[in-house]
Every structure is written in C-alpha cells, then in structure tokens.
Amino acid sequence: MPLTARVAVSPEGLKAACSKCNLQELCLPFGLSNNELQQLDELVSVRKRLKRHEHLYRSGEPFEAIYAIRAGSFKTSVVQEDGRVQVTGFQMSSEILGLDGISSEAHTCDAEALEDSEVCVIPFAKLEELSREVVTLQHQFHKIMSREIVRDHGVMMLLGSMRAEERLAAFLLNLSQRFTTRGFSHTEFHLRMTREEIGSYLGLKLETVSRAFSRFQDKGLISVQQKHIHILDIDGLQALLSQPPSI
Amino acid sequence: MPLTARVAVSPEGLKAACSKCNLQELCLPFGLSNNELQQLDELVSVRKRLKRHEHLYRSGEPFEAIYAIRAGSFKTSVVQEDGRVQVTGFQMSSEILGLDGISSEAHTCDAEALEDSEVCVIPFAKLEELSREVVTLQHQFHKIMSREIVRDHGVMMLLGSMRAEERLAAFLLNLSQRFTTRGFSHTEFHLRMTREEIGSYLGLKLETVSRAFSRFQDKGLISVQQKHIHILDIDGLQALLSQPPSI
C-alpha cells in the first residue's frame, strides 16, 4: 500500500490549498478556523514534486522554508566528516521537514525522497509573520517542533538502551501506528527504505536487521517478503519491548 | 570550577531580570533591544532554586512553563515502562529546559538538578503572547527549539554510529566547548554527573565509561581524578573522532 495521501494529484506549480487538504488534521493547519485556513493558503502556495532518491535539501544549503509532506515519504540523515552516515528519521505524509535549519539559517541534514513524493513549501519568514497574528497557528507550530524533540528522545532511548530485536520491534510498531493514523492498514505495509537505511536509523548493521526480521518471522510475529511486511502478532511485538533485556 | 553563572545571588522570589543578567547573550533574550528586554523582564519574573538531586519537573506533570538555567546544571531523562532509564541530555547555564512539554501539554521527561541550581521560570502562555509582539523574541525562541533538534541529531549520530571511545571523546569535547562559551576553562573542569549517568547518556555501561577514561589517561589525552577532568591533548581527543572505526 503506497504512502500517498488520498488527494487529487495536480500539476506542479498549482496552488497548494491547506483548506482543501485531507491531511489538515495531522498537519500544520490543525485547529485553524476556516478564515485562518484561508490565510494559511496564501502562505503555503507552492508545491514541489520529487522523484525517488531526489533530495529536498542538503546539509549546508541556506534555510528558507519548511516543508509539509503531502504525499510520499522521506528519510533525513546527517553525515560526519569521515563519511559515516546516520539516518535521523523517516517521515511520511503530513509530517514537517526542515525544522533543523531554523537554528543556523542553514540546513543541517539531508532530506531524500524514498519514493516519488510531493511537499508543500512553507516559506519560514512568512510563517513566522502569520503566526504572530494567528494564535492557533503559532501554538500548533510550537507543538510540532516540540513533538520533534519528543520523538528524538524516543530515538535516543531506542539507540541508548535497547537491544537489536527491541529496536526493530519498536520501529515496526511505530510505523504501524503512523500508518493507522493515516488510514492505512496497520498490519500490512511496504517498507520504502532498505535494510541498510533501517540499520543506520536503529544503530545496527544491515545484516543484523535482516537476521532480526528472519527471527521475527520464525517466531510467527510477522511475515516478511523483502520490503513487504505483514504483522501477524502485534501484541507479541509489543511484548518484546516491555521486557527487561535478560528474558 | 563550578558551573554557576557569575551573577549576584539573590533570595528566592526576587525578580529575575533578563535585562541585568550576564547570560543574556547565550539565552532567550539574545538580540532583544533594551525596551524589549524590559518587556521580557515582566514575563520572566520568578526564579526557582533547587538543591542537588531535586527535580524541576517530572514526566507526566502538567506543562506550564519553560525554564532558563541561571546557575547550576541539570540532567534530563526518559524512563521506559520496564524501568530502563535513558539520560537525554545534560544542561548548563543559559540553556532552556522543558521544551518537550509543549507538544502534549505535559512534561515527557524528568529534569533533575545535578548540583544546587537556580532557574528562571518562563510561563509558556505568556511567552507565546509576548513573542507575537516581539519579532526578535519569536525568532530567538524558534532558534532555541531548532537548536535542540539539531543537538538531538548529534546525539543520534553519537549513539548510532560511534564506538565507546569516540562517544566519550565527543562528550568531553562538547563539554569543553560549552564551558569555553561560558567563560570557564576548557581544559579543566568538574563533572557534575556520575559515570552511570554519562553511560546512560552515551549508551554505555558505567564500567565502559570508566575504562575509556582510564585509557584516555594512559594515552596522555587527559588526566582524570574521579570527577575532576584535565584535558591535556585536545587535538588528540578530536583525532579520535575524525577517524574511521578501524584504526
């Protein structure tokens, strides 16, 4: 099942209309009145399409806008001098990209489309301007930034104190939950990322990810066929998480 | 050398005055005009003292304010159901605590003083209000949130793709850099946290942290005496970071 929003596809350059977007409830416009939505429409006027493997932005590029994912999915990653890469997140529709760029007025990570995707461009200066007038927008934006911080803390927990199988279980459950929110099946989905990308995100080698998938399958928790995942025992996966490491 | 700001200590309840605080340049007031600073003074009116090991807030408590550290230092940590703890950060003077609470209107981590400390209480609703009027304040606040996200990405990199000694070297260099910014020695300082807390933050066991310290000492990079650290070869520490894992 594709990670695309159920919205009419429209040619590039066409006005993005938050007021008509079915992702409203999950995205920046959440909580806005009709009138306020129209003000936001004026701000979020441009959409951008990206093909698989295209970069939305790269580390070092000047920061001018944040992006709301309208369809498709992305990964973000940071690179060290020695070339080591760390995937910092996988983003899907309604999620916001580019918040890291505010601090230094330059992007500090790379954002790459994992499939053909479409984003709404939100010029940041204009967003700050409008959010000075629209209280609900201001608050929603702050919530989104804060949510990103909370999410990051979850990843730290995962990387800092979980074993390989726990990490992968947490990863699958997180995906499942986010698919549910978006109206997709929470037990069957396609992974848009490779084992290596999952491994980078989870602080594991790709072989370890692959082996953990196989072991989950052997235990009857999931069925894996390459990128296709079928969760058979969601409680079983959950149980892997809530147990002390020694069981 | 203590992690306290060089400010006159004043009895609890006394007005916090950003306009007179020597941490201005590092903290929320950065970039504000004198007039704007006075507006901020009205908002940030209360300070709070905490003794070592006291909690500023705990996970689950309602979120009402963020806090600027005026003196002392803190650790923040998240706890899993099974009791496993992950330290998500160590904060020192001028840094902001509590941003994670915005998203759900409840704190999502614990903040504990590592030494006797003092924070400025910044009621969040009022901050949002004022930042609708004061552009520079709004922007500075957004930068602070974004900086937190960037910092978290750095921790992910550390946890996801560095080995034990690299993590500890990165940790020491980060501390050193932050002490420098605050006008303290960047080669000599006291750690306010235990080996176990460092380990939790770095995704290592306390024994591993201890052994890595000893090895750094053997190599002549630092001298350690319990919590007292003296960096002897800062370039040597840096070199540990920029090398591929196999050397």
Next chain:
DNA sequence: CGCGCCTTTGAAGGAGCTCAATTTAGGTGG
C-alpha cells in the same frame, strides 16, 4: 533476459557487557 542492487544466511571475531572484588571519596554522627 541479464545485470546490479538488495537481501539472506553462515561462520568467526571482537567490542562492550556482566559479574565480582577492591579502592576511593564524600558525607554523617559521635
């Protein structure tokens, strides 16, 4: 249909963990 990339699986090795004992420091009360 063939090539390249991704994935799976095996076997061996090593980094960090666990368990355990000892030392040291810091705080407390006599």
Next chain:
DNA sequence: CCACCTAAATTGAGCTCCTTCAAAGGCGCG
C-alpha cells in the same frame, strides 16, 4: 576532628550479542 558508612569509581575475567567477512539467492529495471 576522626571513624564510620555508603555511594561512586576502578579494574579484572569471562561471556554475549552484534559485527565483520564472505557467499549465494532473489527481485526489479533497463
């Protein structure tokens, strides 16, 4: 002020989980 006591740190030995290295299999795309 000193002795005691507890918490923190150090160090060693053995083990485990994940990595590394290697090879084979499968899928998708041109």
